Amino acid sequence: MRFKLLIIPVLLLFSCHKKEKYENVQLIAHAGSGLNTSTSPYHENSQQAVTYATSMEGIQGVEIDIQCSASKTMWLYHDEYLENSTNGEGCVNSVEDAYLEGLHYSGWGSERPIRLSELNFPYTERRLFLDVRAANLCTDQILDQQAVIQSIEMALNGKPYTEICVITNYSPWIHAFFLKGWKVYLNVPTVGEYLSEPFLAETTGLCIRSTEISKNQVAEVKQVGREVVIFEVRSPKGIRQALKKYPDYLMTDNLKAAIIEKYP
Amino acid sequence: MKFRLLLETLLVCCLAGQLQAQDSTRFRYGVQFRYQPVDFFAGVGASLNQKNIQHEVQLNTGVNSTFFQRRFYPQISYRFSWFPVNRRWIQTGPVGITNLSMRRFNKASAHGYSYEEQLLAGVSVGCGQKSRVRFTIAGGLAMEQNWSFMVQKQVTYFSWTFLGELSYSYAF
Numbered sequence: 249m250r251f252k253l254l255i256i257p258v259l260l261l262f263s264c265h266k267k268e269k270y271e272n273v274q275l276i277a278h279a280g281s282g283l284n285t286s287t288s289p290y291h292e293n294s295q296q297a298v299t300y301a302t303s304m305e306g307i308q309g310v311e312i313d314i315q316c317s318a319s320k321t322m323w324l325y326h327d328e329y330l331e332n333s334t335n336g337e338g339c340v341n342s343v344e345d346a347y348l349e350g351l352h353y354s355g356w357g358s359e360r361p362i363r364l365s366e367l368n369f370p371y372t373e374r375r376l377f378l379d380v381r382a383a384n385l386c387t388d389q390i391l392d393q394q395a396v397i398q399s400i401e402m403a404l405n406g407k408p409y410t411e412i413c414v415i416t417n418y419s420p421w422i423h424a425f426f427l428k429g430w431k432v433y434l435n436v437p438t439v440g441e442y443l444s445e446p447f448l449a450e451t452t453g454l455c456i457r458s459t460e461i462s463k464n465q466v467a468e469v470k471q472v473g474r475e476v477v478i479f480e481v482r483s484p485k486g487i488r489q490a491l492k493k494y495p496d497y498l499m500t501d502n503l504k505a506a507i508i509e510k511y512p
Numbered sequence: 513m514k515f516r517l518l519l520e521t522l523l524v525c526c527l528a529g530q531l532q533a534q535d536s537t538r539f540r541y542g543v544q545f546r547y548q549p550v551d552f553f554a555g556v557g558a559s560l561n562q563k564n565i566q567h568e569v570q571l572n573t574g575v576n577s578t579f580f581q582r583r584f585y586p587q588i589s590y591r592f593s594w595f596p597v598n599r600r601w602i603q604t605g606p607v608g609i610t611n612l613s614m615r616r617f618n619k620a621s622a623h624g625y626s627y628e629e630q631l632l633a634g635v636s637v638g639c640g641q642k643s644r645v646r647f648t649i650a651g652g653l654a655m656e657q658n659w660s661f662m663v664q665k666q667v668t669y670f671s672w673t674f675l676g677e678l679s680y681s682y683a684f
Binding site for chain 2: 286287289290296300302303304305306355356357370373484485504505507508509511512
């Protein structure tokens with residue numbers, strides 16, 4: 249009798265769950281295999297993190313943050329300042345390649361910042377999103393966009409990519425990226441700001457925090473023929489809520505939790 | 513009762529070679545809650561105490577995965593403790609922990625399983641004799657085996673990990 253009583257709550261826990269289909273939502277690993285998250289075994293934007301994410305069935309792409317060094321080379325790095333997560337100092341944009349080569353990420357692991365050209369990525373199997381930084385915070389200056397474009401092209405030269413997807417939060421850069429034939433995603437704080445963007449027609453979509461967009465707004469953006477990338481989703485609850493908005497891409501920091509929620 | 517018997521049998525079988533005198537051993541049973549980077553784990557454990565040495569077997573489950581995502585995430589853990597300080601009200605010393613866990617994270621794939629093995633070393637501080645509360649921190653090596661979609665085979669990823677654990681046990 250006691251055994252039967254125990255079975256009832258267990259059955260309730262595992263069976264009363266409506267399975268939803270999110271086949272059209274593509275899962276993208278944020279900053280390699282997650283940004284500032286304990287669920288990723290590797291440091292953000294490292295080769296190890298990218299390899300870990302791309303090998304996982306259920307992850308359709310990876311987003312990485314890239315910054316242009318003083319030597320005009322693109323490096324994978326997220327933070328504004330090097331001292332935030334490496335043994336170096338200053339900004340990526342202000343230091344030469346030789347300096348960046350000697351750095352390693354803080355923590356127990358052996359990960360280090362790498363050049364975009366060094367990145368080993370399965371371009372034909374997975375989609376790569378490049379989050380391009382436009383400003384040098386050490387000098388408070390906007391970078392030369394043509395130099396950045398040339399650096400990206402040089403880094404990807406010879407790689408078997410089919411398209412280049414860039415994310416930027418600096419709208420004056422949209423036009424030049426668009427002219428190169430790249431897919432441009434504008435990172436904005438609100439949907440209203442995106443829909444009133446003068447260069448809206450030259451963007452492929454918007455990139456926005458999950459808390460800043462509703463299901464109706466996702467539909468609204470899709471109605472004007474644009475794609476939606478939702479980011480900053482970590483907890484199972486947050487992932488579930490984001491999936492229910494049916495974006496085109498869900499940029500997640502918790503890969504396994506996102507796969508579990510996508511295929512319940 | 514059956515569960516207790518099972519745990520005792522398991523412990524005795526594992527440690528048969530180390531049992532010296534029945535009167536110097538003592539069984540403890542308890543519950544624990546541990547934080548690890550991949551999840552919070554909660555579970556039950558049984559231990560065999562011989563003077564300053566303790567062998568413990570734990571069965572845990574990942575709380576987030578199991579209860580908030582309905583995906584069972586079991587973990588079996590063995591820990592060896594040595595208490596150079598073993599007084600009535602305080603016990604402290606180094607611990608060695610090994611964890612094995614498994615989770616099916618992708619139901620859409622036949623290979624959507626993840627296997628994790630961890631080997632950790634740390635320290636623990638316990639308080640109480642018959643009824644004991646213990647806190648443990650440990651760090652060490654983690655290995656994770658996933659099926660790699662890219663190379664179409666099982667791949668091992670090495671990384672560092674840690675845990676913090678709070679447990680309560682009772683000696684019978």
